[in-house]
Structures are given as structure tokens and as C-alpha cells.
Amino acid sequence: MATTLDGIPNEVALAIHRRMVRIRAFEEYVSELFLQGKLQGFVHTYIGQEAIAAGVCSLLDDSDYITSTHRGHGHAIAKGIHLNQIMAELFGNVTGACRGRGGSMHVADFSLGMLGANGIVGGGFGIAAGAALSAKYRGTNQVSVCFFGDGAINKGTFHEALNFAAVHDLPAVFICENNQYAQFTAGGRTTAVNDLAVRAASYNIPGVTADGNHAGEVYRAAHEALNRARAGRGPTLLNLLTYRFGGHYVGDAEVYRDKQEVEKRRALDPIPRWEQALNDARILSADEATTIWAATRQAVADAEQFAQDSPFPQADTALDWVFTEAADR
Amino acid sequence: MSTKRMSFGQATVDATRFAMRQDERIIVLGEDISWGGNFGQFRGLLEEFGPKRVIDMPISEAAIMSVSLGAAVTGLRPVASMSFVEFTFGAMDEIVNQVAKFRYMFGGQTSVPIVLRASDGTMRCSASHHSSSLEVRFAHMPGLKVVAPSNAADAKGLLRSAIADDDPVVYLENKQMTAKRAPVPEDDYNVPLGSATIARPGRDVTIITYSIPALRALEACAQLEAKGIDAGVIDLRSLVPLDMTTVLETVAQTRLAVVVHEAWRFGGLGAEIASQITEALFKELVAPVARVGAASAPIPFSPPLEAAVVPGVSDIVAAVERVIG
Numbered sequence: 001m002a003t004t005l006d007g008i009p010n011e012v013a014l015a016i017h018r019r020m021v022r023i024r025a026f027e028e029y030v031s032e033l034f035l036q037g038k039l040q041g042f043v044h045t046y047i048g049q050e051a052i053a054a055g056v057c058s059l060l061d062d063s064d065y066i067t068s069t070h071r072g073h074g075h076a077i078a079k080g081i082h083l084n085q086i087m088a089e090l091f092g093n094v095t096g097a098c099r100g101r102g103g104s105m106h107v108a109d110f111s112l113g114m115l116g117a118n119g120i121v122g123g124g125f126g127i128a129a130g131a132a133l134s135a136k137y138r139g140t141n142q143v144s145v146c147f148f149g150d151g152a153i154n155k156g157t158f159h160e161a162l163n164f165a166a167v168h169d170l171p172a173v174f175i176c177e178n179n180q181y182a183q184f185t186a187g188g189r190t191t192a193v194n195d196l197a198v199r200a201a202s203y204n205i206p207g208v209t210a211d212g213n214h215a216g217e218v219y220r221a222a223h224e225a226l227n228r229a230r231a232g233r234g235p236t237l238l239n240l241l242t243y244r245f246g247g248h249y250v251g252d253a254e255v256y257r258d259k260q261e262v263e264k265r266r267a268l269d270p271i272p273r274w275e276q277a278l279n280d281a282r283i284l285s286a287d288e289a290t291t292i293w294a295a296t297r298q299a300v301a302d303a304e305q306f307a308q309d310s311p312f313p314q315a316d317t318a319l320d321w322v323f324t325e326a327a328d329r
Numbered sequence: 330m331s332t333k334r335m336s337f338g339q340a341t342v343d344a345t346r347f348a349m350r351q352d353e354r355i356i357v358l359g360e361d362i363s364w365g366g367n368f369g370q371f372r373g374l375l376e377e378f379g380p381k382r383v384i385d386m387p388i389s390e391a392a393i394m395s396v397s398l399g400a401a402v403t404g405l406r407p408v409a410s411m412s413f414v415e416f417t418f419g420a421m422d423e424i425v426n427q428v429a430k431f432r433y434m435f436g437g438q439t440s441v442p443i444v445l446r447a448s449d450g451t452m453r454c455s456a457s458h459h460s461s462s463l464e465v466r467f468a469h470m471p472g473l474k475v476v477a478p479s480n481a482a483d484a485k486g487l488l489r490s491a492i493a494d495d496d497p498v499v500y501l502e503n504k505q506m507t508a509k510r511a512p513v514p515e516d517d518y519n520v521p522l523g524s525a526t527i528a529r530p531g532r533d534v535t536i537i538t539y540s541i542p543a544l545r546a547l548e549a550c551a552q553l554e555a556k557g558i559d560a561g562v563i564d565l566r567s568l569v570p571l572d573m574t575t576v577l578e579t580v581a582q583t584r585l586a587v588v589v590h591e592a593w594r595f596g597g598l599g600a601e602i603a604s605q606i607t608e609a610l611f612k613e614l615v616a617p618v619a620r621v622g623a624a625s626a627p628i629p630f631s632p633p634l635e636a637a638v639v640p641g642v643s644d645i646v647a648a649v650e651r652v653i654g
Binding site for chain 1: 356387392403434436437
């Protein structure tokens with residue numbers, strides 16, 4: 001048995017698979033909960049994009065930083081937040097990652113370097129650059145990864161933050177999850193360039209396009225960008241091509257695209273592709289994969305049970321944490 | 330404590346220097362700050378602390394704010410200069426949606442120790458994009474603290490407290506005041522956030538104000554004294570937290586109040602303060618609380634027009650005479 005799959009250590013290749021499965025199982029389950037009316041608010045699922053969060057985060061330590069998006073469950077899971085805490089947050093429970101203050105679009109765990117899912121498109125660019133500035137200032141080996149969608153690339157904050165990060169050679173990687181849609185609108189209708197990686201030229205940094213539905217390609221592209229960042233050679237823009245299998249949010253009628261288009265893209269589902277690659281390399285058998293899926297689905301169901309058993313926050317705590325309490329200082 | 334006459338701007342440099350010497354986590358970032366800033370409020374910091382801690386930013390207001398946020402939640406304590414307060418609109422998404430909300434919406438996992446410095450108010454007819462007073466935009470948003478000192482001594486002590494605070498503090502420094510000199514304690518010292526001061530006691534009526542209108546209010550008091558009216562002035566210094574205790578205790582005595590600011594009167598902080606006074610002291614009040622603020626127009630350039638829109642000493646005198654009746 002080989003010890004690596006095209007340069008990816010076997011245990012890492014398996015860890016990527018487990019994270020992808022965890023994200024998919026969670027998102028499918030959560031979609032169902034939402035449609036059953038058990039969840040409030042909005043839920044934006046990461047289904048179809050799992051290879052990116054799982055592949056990139058397999059290269060990060062807990063002390064490394066990420067910023068996430070409104071479509072942030074995948075990043076939260078990949079960075080290691082427990083399913084119970086994420087699920088409880090989606091239910092608005094006091095046991096949630098943010099004690100019920102944030103919900104689906106604001107899952108965070110600062111102890112794991114997960115600086116928050118973010119309801120503002122393009123909100124993460126500068127935050128990631130600031131975390132990278134901080135890492136460089138403190139002289140650590142930490143990196144800062146900004147996940148964002150192709151819709152965010154037309155925000156002014158993209159330009160402001162990448163320019164700043166490049167000027168200071170900050171240890172940051174800006175990862176475009178190019179899922180082809182900016183909310184309801186296909187990217188090509190609102191973006192002046194087809195290849196988003198060319199925008200890196202404006203900041204004199206590398207811009208790399210790779211298949212975001214192939215965990216191995218994601219891993220290799222991220223590996224190079226992260227090494228570059230950790231070596232003090234500055235940021236990279238990665239344009240990872242993927243596809244959002246679901247609508248903008250769960251319950252989106254998707255009037256803006258053909259069902260056939262979605263079906264065609266499902267053939268490139270990153271999870272079966274990675275399972276096949278692992279199987280071909282004799283790293284993961286079909287039986288083992290089946291076992292992983294079953295155990296993961298059980299863990300997700302357990303997470304719902306955890307949430308259902310958890311209390312809501314007390315109403316008299318609604319004003320906690322607006323400011324830092326004197327006792328915390 | 331021995332004092333030294335220095336300008337408001339120098340007093341803020343003094344406070345920053347004391348803070349940076351004590352705490353390596355403090356960085357200063359903004360446009361042109363290695364040249365001292367527009368009003369000398371950063372002069373000498375680069376020379377003492379170097380470019381690693383005194384960072385010239387591109388003209389990218391959103392990045393100034395969001396980079397500060399990312400640094401603040403990962404161990405640093407940024408002091409961010411937004412130059413003129415109007416430029417904060419270019420970063421309002423970051424200020425309101427991120428900086429103000431980060432602690433709360435993530436369930437208290439992080440604090441956000443940022444000081445946002447911005448110069449506000451009119452000065453030598455700087456026209457609509459360099460003359461506004463926007464404190465109410467920040468004060469309205471839960472999660473932001475707001476201070477607006479009116480003299481060099483408070484400028485130093487409040488900035489020291491703002492930098493030491495673990496929450497985001499918007500520090501508004503009036504442009505006309507930057508060069509005004511006053512005695513300032515030479516040593517390191519703090520003026521606590523959320524504490525108003527009685528700038529002048531007065532038996533007949535209480536003027537409640539902050540920033541440069543506090544100086545205008547004191548001038549108005551001198552004119553009123555000649556007319557036999559003993560008016561007092563409360564300088565709020567902090568707008569969030571707001572020291573309503575001092576306001577209510579004082580107005581309970583005088584039973585007449587006038588709130589003064591250079592920001593627009595419509596929807597201004599004066600409306601909030603007048604409302605709180607009325608809710609607490611309705612039966613004690615002899616007359617409705619009066620408000621003095623700018624007329625509802627963008628601040629115009631031409632000198633007589635600017636003077637017509639922005640309230641001056643005579644407007645304060647007139648408002649006091651009106652409530653006294």
C-alpha cells in the first residue's frame with residue numbers, strides 16, 4: 001500500500017474524506033430540518049464545495065486563522081468545531097458555538113482560529129489580512145486563510161485587503177470558492193473577467209486556478225500557497241472552481257438556472273470522486289466508506305438530539321456581551 | 330501633578346506614547362500617520378516606535394477598519410485613524426456590521442480592543458465633506474463606545490482610557506480644538522469613560538454639551554452672567570456610556586435644561602438626552618428641554634452660510650433665554 005496519494009499522506013487523504021463526509025451529512029440533515037420548519041432564519045448549505053474546506057483545512061493547525069462566509073458550516077466543520085456546537089447554534093441554544101447569539105451565518109470558534117462565518121459578502125477579506133498582520137507582528141508561524149465566494153470578488157473590500165496584504169507580504173491565502181453563482185446571478189453576467197485568478201496581477205501576487213471539486217488538486221494548490229505564506233513570501237489568490245448544488249439558501253426556488261445544468265454538474269461531485277481515488281489507491285475500501293457514512297450520519301443525528309436537549313438562552317441574558325464586562329477584563 | 334501647556338493634538342500624542350511604551354500590543358495605523366497626521370495628532374510616534382508599530386495605510390478606509398478588527402481579535406490593540414470623520418462612511422459596513430457586533434454575535438468569545446480616531450466638526454469653512462459631526466451614527470449602534478473631549482487635559486485622559494478599554498471606542502476630536510492649548514498633567518493619567526464633568530456650576534439653568542460646543546457654552550455663560558443669569562455647563566465627555574446620573578442630578582436642581590451640539594439638531598443626541606430628562610423629571614421641569622444643533626443642511630462652504638447652519642455662542646444664549654422665559 002502506498003504511503004501517499006499523489007504526494008498527499010494517506011492519513012491526510014483519509015482525514016480529508018472524513019471531513020467532506022461530515023460536511024455533506026451535516027448539510028443534508030440540516031436542509032431537511034429547515035424544510036421541516038425546525039430551524040429559524042436562513043440556512044446556506046455548502047453541498048458540492050466540500051473538497052475546498054476539507055482540503056485546505058487539512059493543512060492548517062488549530063492556531064491558524066480562517067475567515068468564513070454566510071455559507072460557513074463547511075468551514076466550521078473543517079476547522080474542527082464539534083457538530084454539537086454548530087447544530088446547537090443553528091437551533092439558537094445556549095450550548096451553541098456562540099451561545100445562540102449568532103445562528104447559522106455567525107458560527108465561530110476563536111479558540112480554533114475560526115474567526116467567524118459572516119453575513120456580509122466580502123466581510124472577511126480585511127479581517128483575514130488583519131489576522132495575518134497580527135501573526136507577522138507577533139512573529140509566529142501562523143497563516144490566515146480567507147474563504148470567499150465568486151460573488152465577493154467584486155466587492156471593494158477584495159481590492160483594499162489584497163492590496164494591503166500584498167504590500168506587507170502578509171501570511172495570507174485568499175481562496176475563492178468559485179461556485180458560479182453570486183446569490184441568484186451567474187458570475188459571468190456581472191463579472192468582467194472569466195478567469196478570476198487574473199485579478200492577482202493587480203497586487204503582484206500569484207493567482208492560481210484549480211479544480212475545486214478535486215480534493216487532491218485543492219490540497220496541492222493550497223499547500224503551495226500556504227508554504228509561500230509561511231515562508232514570508234506573501235499572499236496568494238486561489239480560484240477554485242466548484243459548483244453550488246443547492247440554491248442560494250435552503251428553500252430557494254432556483255428560477256435562475258436549469259435543472260439539467262445542476263444534474264450535469266453533479267457528475268463532478270467531489271465526494272464520490274475522492275472516494276474513487278482513495279479506493280483506486282487502496283487506501284479506503286467501499287465497506288470502510290459505508291461505515292464512515294453511517295457513523296457520520298449517526299453523529300449528525302446525535303447533534304440534533306444534543307440541540308433538542310439543550311436549553312435556549314435566558315431572556316434576561318439578551319444584553320450580555322454587548323460590551324466587555326468589567327469582570328472579564 | 331505638574332502640568333504643562335500643550336495643544337489638544339499634542340495631548341493625544343502624549344497619551345498614545347504612554348500607552349505604547351507600556352504595551353507592545355498597541356499599534357497605530359492610518360493614512361499619512363508617519364507624517365504626523367493632518368493635525369499633528371500622531372507626530373513623533375514613528376520616530377519613537379518605528380514602522381512596525383506605526384503603519385501608513387493606503388487610502389482604503391474599509392481595510393483600515395477591517396485590518397484593525399482582524400488584528401484586534403488575534404492579540405493586538407490597534408489605534409486606527411480615519412482622518413476626517415466623513416471618511417468613516419467608507420468603512421461603515423466594517424464599523425457597524427463587524428466591529429460593533431463581533432463580540433456580541435459570537436457570544437462573548439472575543440473582545441474588540443480598537444480605538445477609532447476621527448476629526449470632526451467645522452474648521453475654516455472646509456465644506457460638506459470635511460465639516461460634519463457624526464457622533465450619533467456611532468452612538469446609535471450597540472457595541473460602540475463614543476467619546477468627544479472638549480479640552481487637551483480630557484483629550485489625554487480619555488484617549489488613555491480608550492486605548493486601555495477592551496471594547497471598540499470611537500474617539501472624536503474636533504478639528505478646531507486640535508491646536509488649542511491648555512494645561513495638561515504631564516504624568517500618565519486616565520479620565521474614565523462614561524463620566525461627565527461639571528465644567529461650570531450654575532443655579533438657574535443647565536447647558537448639557539460636549540466637544541467644542543462646551544467651550545462655546547462657557548462663553549455663552551459669561552454673556553448670560555452679565556444679564557443676571559447663572560447658567561451652568563455639563564461637559565459629557567463620553568456619549569456612550571452616557572453619564573445621565575450627573576445630568577439628572579444637576580437638572581433636578583435647576584429645573585431647566587438646554588442641550589447643545591454641532592451635529593444636526595434633527596435626530597441628534599440632543600433629542601435622546603432631552604427625552605431622557607423629560608421621562609425622569611417631567612414634573613420638575615419648568616419648561617421643555619431646548620435643543621441647539623445644526624440646521625438640516627449639509628455644511629455649506631461660504632462663510633456666512635456655514636455660520637447660518639452651525640450653532641454659535643449667540644444661539645446658545647438665545648436658547649437659554651427662551652427656556653428661562
